[in-house]
Amino acid sequence: MSAQVFVPGDSGAVSVGASEVAGAIALEAERRALAVKIVRNGSRGAYAFEPMVEAATADGRIAYGPVAPADVPGLFDAGFLDGGAHRLRIGVAERIAFLAAQNRLTFARAGVVDPLSIDDYIAHGGFRALARAREIGPARVVEAIKASGLRGRGGAGFPAGIKWETARGAAADRKFIVCNADEGDSGTFADRMILEGDPFALIEAMAIAAAAIGASYGYIYIRSEYPDACRVMNAALAAARAREFLGRDFDLEIRVGAGSYVCGEETAMLESIEGRRGMVRHKPPVPAISGLFGKPTLVHNVVTLASVPAIIERGADYYRALGTASSAGTVPFQLAGNVKRPGLVELPLGATLRELIVGIGEGTASGRPIRAIQIGGPLGAYLPAAQLDLALDYETMQGAGGILGHGGIVVFDDTVDMARMARFAMEFCALESCGKCTPCRIGSVRGVEVIERIIARRDARANLMLLRDLCDTMANGSLCALGGLAPLPVLSAIRHFPEDFALTTREIADLI
Numbered sequence: 001m002s003a004q005v006f007v008p009g010d011s012g013a014v015s016v017g018a019s020e021v022a023g024a025i026a027l028e029a030e031r032r033a034l035a036v037k038i039v040r041n042g043s044r045g046a047y048a049f050e051p052m053v054e055a056a057t058a059d060g061r062i063a064y065g066p067v068a069p070a071d072v073p074g075l076f077d078a079g080f081l082d083g084g085a086h087r088l089r090i091g092v093a094e095r096i097a098f099l100a101a102q103n104r105l106t107f108a109r110a111g112v113v114d115p116l117s118i119d120d121y122i123a124h125g126g127f128r129a130l131a132r133a134r135e136i137g138p139a140r141v142v143e144a145i146k147a148s149g150l151r152g153r154g155g156a157g158f159p160a161g162i163k164w165e166t167a168r169g170a171a172a173d174r175k176f177i178v179c180n181a182d183e184g185d186s187g188t189f190a191d192r193m194i195l196e197g198d199p200f201a202l203i204e205a206m207a208i209a210a211a212a213i214g215a216s217y218g219y220i221y222i223r224s225e226y227p228d229a230c231r232v233m234n235a236a237l238a239a240a241r242a243r244e245f246l247g248r249d250f251d252l253e254i255r256v257g258a259g260s261y262v263c264g265e266e267t268a269m270l271e272s273i274e275g276r277r278g279m280v281r282h283k284p285p286v287p288a289i290s291g292l293f294g295k296p297t298l299v300h301n302v303v304t305l306a307s308v309p310a311i312i313e314r315g316a317d318y319y320r321a322l323g324t325a326s327s328a329g330t331v332p333f334q335l336a337g338n339v340k341r342p343g344l345v346e347l348p349l350g351a352t353l354r355e356l357i358v359g360i361g362e363g364t365a366s367g368r369p370i371r372a373i374q375i376g377g378p379l380g381a382y383l384p385a386a387q388l389d390l391a392l393d394y395e396t397m398q399g400a401g402g403i404l405g406h407g408g409i410v411v412f413d414d415t416v417d418m419a420r421m422a423r424f425a426m427e428f429c430a431l432e433s434c435g436k437c438t439p440c441r442i443g444s445v446r447g448v449e450v451i452e453r454i455i456a457r458r459d460a461r462a463n464l465m466l467l468r469d470l471c472d473t474m475a476n477g478s479l480c481a482l483g484g485l486a487p488l489p490v491l492s493a494i495r496h497f498p499e500d501f502a503l504t505t506r507e508i509a510d511l512i
């Protein structure tokens with residue numbers, strides 16, 4: 001029998017040399033005439049240890065990392081195939097502190113299974129939820145999603161059950177389901193990890209959702225910067241079709257994104273799928289009533305959908321009991337930026353920033369004090385280290401003037417220049433604006449100029465007032481959240497870090 005070794009094919013791991021390590025293991029095994037089967041799993045998300053190699057042993061999967069090709073002969077000498085001692089040995093994978101501290105539910109299989117093996121997926125509980133959904137029928141599936149308290153993980157946090165109920169209730173000859181895998185937020189990678197590491201979970205979830213609302217066709221809109229995710233997902237679709245999980249009453253296809261942040265906004269994405277430029281549509285009607293090609297369309301983020309099988313299988317009450325009263329379930333937080341242990345951290349909503357960044361992430365990579373944390377992508381607020389005890393849930397984040405967004409957490413140490421970050425946030429809006437409405441298209445360009453004048457201390461007081469008014473106009477007069485939320489990072493940077501703008505706290509208190 002051949003020994004089994006896992007080397008992630010996840011593009012994060014590949015970017016730090018996982019494929020070279022897999023090649024070196026294959027070569028060394030051949031040289032030593034050892035039968036070794038290499039499985040290219042997804043990543044478990046403990047990125048500080050990637051490339052993380054795991055050997056299947058009688059004591060479980062023993063992890064080693066980060067492994068370089070040059071380490072491979074030494075690993076063989078140390079008997080790593082049987083879990084032998086080596087300076088890179090981290091121990092049983094699930095017991096690594098970074099992973100043991102988590103509550104892996106949606107990401108239970110990521111990094112564990114062979115993403116391209118449907119049998120492995122089934123062996124790890126796959127397609128049980130689909131069978132259960134067929135057993136209980138569409139109405140009870142929708143009830144379960146409503147009762148679970150699941151909210152959209154793409155950014156807006158809208159209750160999923162309401163969308164399902166609306167789409168199910170809409171009368172039409174055709175309905176669609178669209179998975180938003182555009183994942184444009186800075187510091188985020190949860191969608192990619194599902195697409196590359198557990199693709200059948202998304203297929204299963206979309207099949208459950210399609211049956212629940214009566215859709216016969218679906219699209220997965222994957223950002224163009226994710227070619228590996230497209231490849232894995234396409235292979236998984238073909239495998240699911242071959243086993244008739246797809247292709248009878250429901251089928252799916254992939255659409256590659258158009259390379260613009262705003263194409264992740266759901267109506268711009270629908271425009272893009274229909275073959276037009278990604279421009280935001282007016283709402284109402286909401287997509288659940290009139291979406292793709294004017295038909296009722298259920299649009300969800302990858303993580304929202306990937307949360308569905310566990311809800312159907314374990315029950316709405318189980319899911320609802322995780323998290324807080326109005327922020328139910330778990331969120332795969334994506335810890336990035338200046339942090340010692342970056343990666344995917346799935347925790348119940350309500351965990352604190354300190355637990356996440358200091359506890360699991362072990363503070364900054366530079367060893368310097370944490371100064372700022374941006375939560376929720378490029379439109380999220382910058383919070384100061386003094387707010388590390390805030391809970392990560394929808395309400396608390398809103399109360400703190402921020403958003404949870406897609407769960408991206410970017411950490412900065414005390415060398416960050418927050419004036420530059422504020423300018424960058426406004427410039428991001430100017431660059432990515434779809435141009436449909438004036439406050440966003442022109443306001444963001446003028447906003448960059450005003451911030452530059454404030455930084456240069458030219459009429460700082462008058463320009464601060466101007467910026468505040470401009471931000472009010474953008475927040476209240478923009479059609480979508482790109483223009484509407486761009487003021488959040490800008491004003492939070494000024495409010496919490498006035499010294500970087502050479503402003504006194506008094507000036508800020510009066511003006512912002």
Ligand SMILES: Cc1cc2nc3c(=O)[nH]c(=O)nc-3n(C[C@H](O)[C@H](O)[C@H](O)COP(=O)(O)O)c2cc1C
Nearest residue numbers: 152153154180182183184264265266300301304481
């Ligand atoms: C400018 C902009 C970009 C967005 N980008 C994404 C994205 O990349 N992925 C995503 O799932 N949602 C994105 N959204 C949110 C979507 O419009 C929508 O709320 C989401 O896809 C709905 O899925 P959910 O209910 O599962 O969150 C974006 C919104 C805006 C305003």
Ligand code: SF4
Nearest residue numbers: 434436437440480483
């Ligand atoms: S806010 Fe900006 S991105 Fe959104 S519709 Fe208006 S111009 Fe387009």
